[in-house]
Amino acid sequence: MGWSREFIEKVRESTDLTDVARDYGDTKNAGPGKIKMNCPLPNHSEKTPSHYVQKEFFKCFGCGEGGDIFKFIQLLENCDFNESVQRLAGRAGLSPGPEDWIGGSAGEDKRKDLFVAIEMASEIYINRLLDMDNKDAQKARSFLRERGITGAMCQTYGIGYSFPKTKGLTDGLIASLKQPLTKYFKESGTKEVDIPKKIESTLKRAGLASEYQDKTTDFFFSERIMFTIFDSTNRPIAFSGRQLPGGKDPKYRNSPETEIYKKNEILYGLNWAKKHIAKEDRIIICEGQLDVIALLESSLPVAVGPCGTAMTENHVKKLTGYTKNFVLSFDSDAAGQNAAEKFSQWEEKHNLQIKAATLSSGDDPGDYLAQSKLDDLVQQLEKADPFLRWRINRIIHLGKVETIEERVLVANSALQIVKDHHEAMYHDDYVRYIGEKLDLPYTGLRQKFDETSKTPQQKAFQGNQLPPQNRKPPSPIVENQRKAESKETKISTTLGNRVLAVLLHNRQTLEQGEILPNKLKAIFFPTKAQGNVFEALLNSQNVDQAIEQVDQSSEEAQILQELRNSKPNESLTAEIVSKQVGELLIRRIKNELDLLHQEAKATNNLELITGIGDEKTAIKTMEDDGYDLFSSEADFLIEWLHERLEK
Ligand SMILES: [Zn+2]
Numbered sequence: 001m002g003w004s005r006e007f008i009e010k011v012r013e014s015t016d017l018t019d020v021a022r023d024y025g026d027t028k029n030a031g032p033g034k035i036k037m038n039c040p041l042p043n044h045s046e047k048t049p050s051h052y053v054q055k056e057f058f059k060c061f062g063c064g065e066g067g068d069i070f071k072f073i074q075l076l077e078n079c080d081f082n083e084s085v086q087r088l089a090g091r092a093g094l095s096p097g098p099e100d101w102i103g104g105s106a107g108e109d110k111r112k113d114l115f116v117a118i119e120m121a122s123e124i125y126i127n128r129l130l131d132m133d134n135k136d137a138q139k140a141r142s143f144l145r146e147r148g149i150t151g152a153m154c155q156t157y158g159i160g161y162s163f164p165k166t167k168g169l170t171d172g173l174i175a176s177l178k179q180p181l182t183k184y185f186k187e188s189g190t191k192e193v194d195i196p197k198k199i200e201s202t203l204k205r206a207g208l209a210s211e212y213q214d215k216t217t218d219f220f221f222s223e224r225i226m227f228t229i230f231d232s233t234n235r236p237i238a239f240s241g242r243q244l245p246g247g248k249d250p251k252y253r254n255s256p257e258t259e260i261y262k263k264n265e266i267l268y269g270l271n272w273a274k275k276h277i278a279k280e281d282r283i284i285i286c287e288g289q290l291d292v293i294a295l296l297e298s299s300l301p302v303a304v305g306p307c308g309t310a311m312t313e314n315h316v317k318k319l320t321g322y323t324k325n326f327v328l329s330f331d332s333d334a335a336g337q338n339a340a341e342k343f344s345q346w347e348e349k350h351n352l353q354i355k356a357a358t359l360s361s362g363d364d365p366g367d368y369l370a371q372s373k374l375d376d377l378v379q380q381l382e383k384a385d386p387f388l389r390w391r392i393n394r395i396i397h398l399g400k401v402e403t404i405e406e407r408v409l410v411a412n413s414a415l416q417i418v419k420d421h422h423e424a425m426y427h428d429d430y431v432r433y434i435g436e437k438l439d440l441p442y443t444g445l446r447q448k449f450d451e452t453s454k455t456p457q458q459k460a461f462q463g464n465q466l467p468p469q470n471r472k473p474p475s476p477i478v479e480n481q482r483k484a485e486s487k488e489t490k491i492s493t494t495l496g497n498r499v500l501a502v503l504l505h506n507r508q509t510l511e512q513g514e515i516l517p518n519k520l521k522a523i524f525f526p527t528k529a530q531g532n533v534f535e536a537l538l539n540s541q542n543v544d545q546a547i548e549q550v551d552q553s554s555e556e557a558q559i560l561q562e563l564r565n566s567k568p569n570e571s572l573t574a575e576i577v578s579k580q581v582g583e584l585l586i587r588r589i590k591n592e593l594d595l596l597h598q599e600a601k602a603t604n605n606l607e608l609i610t611g612i613g614d615e616k617t618a619i620k621t622m623e624d625d626g627y628d629l630f631s632s633e634a635d636f637l638i639e640w641l642h643e644r645l646e647k
Helices: 004-016 018-023 069-077 082-094 107-130 137-145 153-157 165-171 172-187 191-203 272-278 289-296 313-320 334-341 364-368 374-382 387-398 405-422 424-438 441-451 478-484 487-505 508-511 528-538 543-548 557-565 574-603 613-625 632-645
Strands: 027-029 033-039 052-054 057-060 067-070 159-161 210-213 216-218 225-231 238-244 252-254 283-284 301-307 325-329 353-356
Touching: 004 069, 004 082, 004 137, 018 027, 018 033, 018 052, 018 057, 018 069, 018 272, 052 283, 057 069, 067 069, 069 082, 082 216, 107 137, 107 153, 107 159, 107 172, 107 191, 107 225, 153 159, 153 289, 165 225, 172 191, 191 216, 225 528, 252 353, 252 613, 272 301, 283 557, 289 301, 289 364, 289 374, 334 613, 364 374, 387 405, 387 424, 405 424, 405 441, 424 441, 424 528, 487 508, 487 557, 487 574, 508 574, 528 557, 543 557, 574 613, 574 632, 613 632
Parallel strands: 283 301, 283 325, 325 353
Antiparallel strands: 027 033, 033 052, 052 057, 057 067, 159 225, 210 216, 225 238, 238 252
16 A cells, blocks of 8 residues: 555655755855755754765665655655655655555545645635735735735744634635635546535635534634644644724634644644754744744744644654744733743753743743834844743742832742752752842852752643642732622623523523533632522422522522523524533632732732642643633643632
């Protein structure tokens, strides 16, 4: 099973490896028909070129690797022989016919439909954005222009604009894809009668359309700026849609996972950055697409970022194949800083050399593109701090440091970070550093440092595994703030009422969807009264029975009276309700985390917030995945909420 001998030879003849090698780094002439370069292979890095390439072969005198064009691609793209043939064929513009593949699985063929569909969709989105006659996209165009993104850049990076929801089936993405996809399937030998079905299944498998009330729709991405996501070999595989100002949350919405889009493997920007990474021997990791693009436009075009999920260890492993020198440039808000902090768990394990940048005045890399200050951005990244120093500075920055008592408290947290760092050679210098920063005497700090013991290894968040609990009970300050009203809590309260109405009128839906009894609890609700109403309804056959259970002059009674007047919603599905409950949960958790932040500041107990990175990651994943109540993240967060409220 594999490519025919003839086809393999055809690919070999049509390929010049010296040409291919130029994609992976700078090359120099080394005689007729021969070039040399710094070894681009993942396991070897060098400063003077000893990797030689000719039309058909390569040989590295540094690491000893050598072979033909297919071996080269297999090593660099971490793929098997058949895939290496296919990639080089694509590069040479050869398209295999059915006779070129002998026997066995047509797996790759099926995936090909998805690449094709995504590429077509990408072109449609780009054209919609760049077509000046399309008034629809006016807002998106000015948004991008203000951020320094030109039309040419939209072409380069595959940036477009999606359809408004109102266009729906008649004139949206699905309608626009019908003609080109029909043509494509006809040409690839699909029977005419099968084509409509084939199109529908391809759109669903590619994450471009989904089922909504028995119809195939593309509502998921309505009115968003669409960033095409490519795999590391430049094949379009998915989209990330960014809201316009005033648009619907969340800020970024990503394609669902598909056969070709695995969120914990894909890094946005790697397809463009990789050839520069070899030369620079470092990678800049940032958060949003616009940040990555800003850097790709700078003189340091080595930026990547996760998309659709927070950075995972899997991403880190993938990047270490290119270099172990990471520069972190994350947003200056708490979420961004926590995301950066997370790298400390991978530093020793993967032998990383990490630096972290703090950009001036809380800007994100993207802001520098908007202000045409990319040189300034590069300068700041060049001055990035070693990771340990950055973490110490952050702790000091977070804490209160006016009195001696406060400074000692902060110093204790900082000393712990140093103690936990695997490189003992750094320890003494950083103890001194903390002393200077906090104006505390070295001898006392050193003694304290020697008495400090290492934090027991914490296990990183993996699925259902729970991190050790070391939280303190909430203080009275927090209890008061818990009662405070805000706009956010109003939204949560409305959502809470909606879920209560579902419990009253559509209880069956909750049970059939297995949301009850385990995935919806009184503690999900933003107010105590709603929680009590939930319990009362749960224990009653109807609203009157529930009213009997509560004090007649209470807030609970009032809520129940209002519920009595609400109408059942017949079109509710378990899926919709489960997302509502998921959102209710996330809002509740976020509210608790805010309180935790306030508490940490008020009591100067920074340990409270240094330990919540996993919760933030889980929240982000749930938000990006449309509040999946049945995910392991949801289980983790429910458990966390229980623990926190019990104390
Ligand atoms: Zn080598």
